[in-house]
Amino acid sequence: MPGNIIDIIANRSRLGPRQKSRLLWDVFRENGFVWTSLLVLYYFSSGIAEASFARLQSLKLKRNLPGTSSLGVNKEIWENWDWQAEGEEWTPSPEWKESLLRNVLRRYIPHGGHIMEIGPGAGRWTGALIEMADTFSAVDIAESCVRVCQQKFATHSNARFFVGNGKDLSDIPDASVDSLWSFDVFVHINIAEAASYVREFSRVMRSNSVGVVHHGTSGGLDGGWRSNLTSQVFRELLHQAGFRVLSEFQTWQDRGQEYPVGLYHDQITVFVSSAPADDSPSHMAI
Ligand SMILES: C[S@@+](CC[C@H](N)C(=O)[O-])C[C@H]1O[C@@H](n2cnc3c(N)ncnc32)[C@H](O)[C@@H]1O
Known part of the structure; x- marks a missing residue:
């Protein structure tokens, strides 16, 4: 990061x-x-x-x-984090954040429907997601994060925040989610919990829905306190759960400049839930 x-x-x-x-x-x-x-x-x-x-x-x-x-x-760790900086301590520059919002979040997460976020922290990406969503749900393992977000987004009646057990999405009904976002969370989640979440994705995500997840690549060998989750393992978990990987990238281009996803060769994986062959996603101009 x-x-x-x-x-x-x-x-x-x-x-x-x-x-x-x-x-x-x-x-x-x-x-x-x-x-x-x-x-x-x-x-x-x-x-x-x-x-x-x-x-x-x-x-x-x-x-x-x-x-x-x-x-x-x-x-x-996260229950006791000092959230006063609202997670912006991990934002390298305002330009990087604006570019990520424009070229990643708003590019892959479609407007409308039920958008879900895993691990919102203090809501660094949550405001942008809520603005795009008809309904919005977020699950975090830390009660402190849920409290911060509930206060910060109190005026948004379409947004709900849950404290989760860190491995399932039991508050989210089956086939109810249209898109999923998680940034700076799966870099800290080990394979066992990541596998459990991916199984839950296939339960809660509708056919043709899209997921955008930021995660580590090398199991922590590149630094940054990354979990043991590698890009290869994450890809396999998605395939096993019936998802199709649309894109994997460690950098993106914006107006002649290259921006990194993170400091430690972090990656973003974009995936879609399986859909009938004649029912390809209309919003995916990738
Ligand atoms: C580095 S912070 C990132 C917060 C926010 N996504 C951001 O980018 O600013 C990691 C967040 O992931 C949450 N988290 C860690 N493990 C989790 C798990 N197993 N399930 C859900 N949230 C988790 C933490 O509570 C914290 O809010």
Whole structure:
């Protein structure tokens, strides 16, 4: 993500001793002594931070550990995030955001219908989505995010916000969603939860609906506290659930300039739910 990213570890300076101990205990319990020791080493030693980071990520993949992307740790991190900057701390420039809205969000998410967002945070993309939607739903694992969004978008009677369990969409009825957006969320979600969400996509998304999901590519080896989800695994999950991948990209072009999706070779995947052969999506000018 953008250069001025607030590191997850830096954010922990906001936490009190009890929250810190709980977080450390969760990480220790879920990853074991070796991985946690490496994490602590990274925390205290900036000189060897990069080498240590690379080591723990490869160990995570090798031993199939959840790292910092388990449900429990994700909830703890995001519940306690300082949302005063409304997520704009991850926006590298106003031009990047405007270009992403124009060339990605508004290009692939069709106007109207029921638009759903997973992980709205403090609503960095939510306002644009609500404006386009007839009805809008968002699910976040953190109650703090849902509270912030409910206050921020209180005047929009077409918008509903739910606290989810981080892996299913139980508040969303079958075949009710026309388009789905998730940015800067699946980069933090491990394969198990991503697989569960993709199965839920196939339950809640209507035929011919479109999904736009930002995720990591290398399982965390490129940095940025990315989860173990790779582009290849995400593509396979979508295929298994019956989706068709329309586009995968790490950059986009706008008026002669190339913009990156994120700092760590992040990717956006655009997919559509399966539809009868003679019923191709009319809004897809890709
Ligand atoms: C880096 S923030 C991004 C927020 C917002 N999408 C943005 O771009 O500003 C990650 C968000 O994903 C949410 N999140 C993390 N794991 C989740 C999960 N398993 N299900 C739903 N939301 C999750 C967090 O609570 C947080 O709101």
